[in-house]
Amino acid sequence: MTTYLITGAGSGLGATAARELAARGDRVVLAVRDPARITPPPGDTEVRRLDLADLASVREFAAGWTGDLDVLVNNAGVMAVPYGKTADGFETHMAVNHFGPFLLTNLLLPHLTGRVVTVSSNLASRGKVPLDDLNWERRRYSPLGAYNQSKLANLLFTQELQRRLTESGSAVRAVAAHPGVVRTGLDRHFGRPLALLMKALYPVIAQKKAEYGALPILFAATEDVPANAYVGPGGRNGERPKLERRLDHGDAHELWEVSTRLTS
Structure with missing residues (x-):
């Protein structure tokens, strides 16, 4: 039996992935901010509290993990x-x-035996990661720009994590995935002009079913994909996900060092 830990598994793509993995007979731990609001899917599942916006919560969660973890x-x-x-x-x-x-991820690495899957977005291609202003203290704030920046950071993190895993001789793989355009409620903070535009575009560009958006994540988590891979959707209609490219971005090492310092 494979053990999966999925963050943000209370709704959207995370909940869909958790349901599919549990239906396969795997053990799934759903990490969410408010466990009392979550009904776990049938199967060998468990809900645990994790607030990624609070590093104390992250440390508490990691300290409470015992045993092996196959896939994060x-x-x-x-x-x-x-x-x-x-x-x-x-x-x-x-x-x-x-x-x-x-x-x-760093705190759970001693428990990991399989791989780390980090969910990014194609909007990472529009992101910039100014290492001297990661927290938008010197720039005019852009909500979508901040999102794009964080999604590029996901790719840089995956790339540098794999480099370090390889260097240490670890068999654990780091991969990234993106779901394509999926309407899951993640866009609920869009301003009115952008929200109206996206409402018009969704029927044309979005996955026809939210379940299709979870397929690249499931593919990256369960299939024999190479280390440092980037998995995307095969189409809008649930086609087999595809390997888009191996990650190769600048500043990956530098972002890791800054992130290490800022998270102590």
Whole structure:
């Protein structure tokens, strides 16, 4: 039996992936901010509290993990939220989408036996990661720009994690995936003009079923994909996901060092 840990598994793509893996007979731990609101899917499942916006919560969660963990799926995320800072002083997108998963992965590495799957987005291609201003203290804040930045950080993290795993002789693989355009409610913070535009475009560009959006994540988590791979959807109608490219971005090492310092 394979043990999966999925963050942000209370709704959306994370909940879909958890349901599918549990139906296969795997053990699935759903990490969510409010366990009391979550009904786990049938099967060998468990709900545990994890707030990625709070590094103390991340440390508490990791300290409570015992035994092996086959696959960690860093799925939780926020998108285009208004400017805000967490108790740790991080901009919200970077806290939830990058710094929290970064710390969680590093703390759980001693337990990991299989792979780390980090969910990014094609909007990472529009992102920039200014290492001297990751928390938007010197720039005019852009909600979508902050999201794009955090999704690029996911790819940089995956690339550098794999480099370090390979260098240490570990068999654990780091891969990334993106779901394509899926309407899951993650876009609920869009401003009115963008929300109206996306409402018009969704029938044309989005996956026809939310379940299709989870397929690249499941593919990256269960199939024999190469290390440092990037998995995307095969189409809008549930086609077999595809390997898009191996990750090769600059600043991966530098972002790792800054993230290490900021998360202590």
